[in-house]
Amino acid sequence: MRTKLAAGNWKLNGLMSDLTEIEQLASLIGSPSAEVLICPPATLIGTMVQTAKGSPIKIGAQNCHHAQNGAHTGDISAEMVADAGASYIILGHSERRADYGETNACVRDKTKSAWAAGLTAIVCVGETLDQRKSSNTLDIIGGQLAGSIPDLATAEKLVVAYEPVWAIGTGLTPTLDEIGEVHDFIRARLERRFGEGVGRSVRILYGGSMNPKNVDEIAHVSNVDGGLVGGASLKAVDFAPIVLALSKA
Ligand code: PEP
Numbered sequence: 001m002r003t004k005l006a007a008g009n010w011k012l013n014g015l016m017s018d019l020t021e022i023e024q025l026a027s028l029i030g031s032p033s034a035e036v037l038i039c040p041p042a043t044l045i046g047t048m049v050q051t052a053k054g055s056p057i058k059i060g061a062q063n064c065h066h067a068q069n070g071a072h073t074g075d076i077s078a079e080m081v082a083d084a085g086a087s088y089i090i091l092g093h094s095e096r097r098a099d100y101g102e103t104n105a106c107v108r109d110k111t112k113s114a115w116a117a118g119l120t121a122i123v124c125v126g127e128t129l130d131q132r133k134s135s136n137t138l139d140i141i142g143g144q145l146a147g148s149i150p151d152l153a154t155a156e157k158l159v160v161a162y163e164p165v166w167a168i169g170t171g172l173t174p175t176l177d178e179i180g181e182v183h184d185f186i187r188a189r190l191e192r193r194f195g196e197g198v199g200r201s202v203r204i205l206y207g208g209s210m211n212p213k214n215v216d217e218i219a220h221v222s223n224v225d226g227g228l229v230g231g232a233s234l235k236a237v238d239f240a241p242i243v244l245a246l247s248k249a
Contacts, residue, residue: 008233049085060088104147167208219249
């Protein structure tokens, strides 16, 4: 039995004044059966951890450098975000792969660093529209999984997020069959590489234009263990119904 995870990715959004969204979210969700996570910009991690204290909301980061410390101006390490109170970290998001040229090897190094700091890594994979149109989706996802996830994964250390690049922030989503096909494929790959026990217990999230209207049907697709949500996680009134729908699924 995998506990569903509702994860919000705030991306480059969020000021101190937005901490009220966390208070509101906490009061709207009560004690949900799904795990709840918000990943704000790094500037808000420490304060948001304090705001969320006593609520079921966990706080995560959106990125880290692979090194623990050193001459890397402007970067932050996995140890630093853990020290600020984060328990999860999103790695290999397609926006970072596109904007900063993050390769699978780079994502793997960051994931190792996150694990060493005691964080759970949410490793993102997903195809572009061209790759889907040319029927390369599963090859691409298979390559990203093999290259981005280090050996010795466990369900405590790893969550995989399937996020079709063309569905992120566009209002478009794959069909339920398409989502199911990719999630079943990811599950099979995890079982093949890490063994049935681990492979069956790692959670696989869907991400890409998930919202209060489509969450229910997506949440019932096989091997969908939650959602990684961008735009609809910014406001408590949008994210709370997603948390509650995932809790019921
Ligand atoms: C994301 O950035 O991870 C994401 C899924 O964004 P959105 O929900 O806005 O498509």
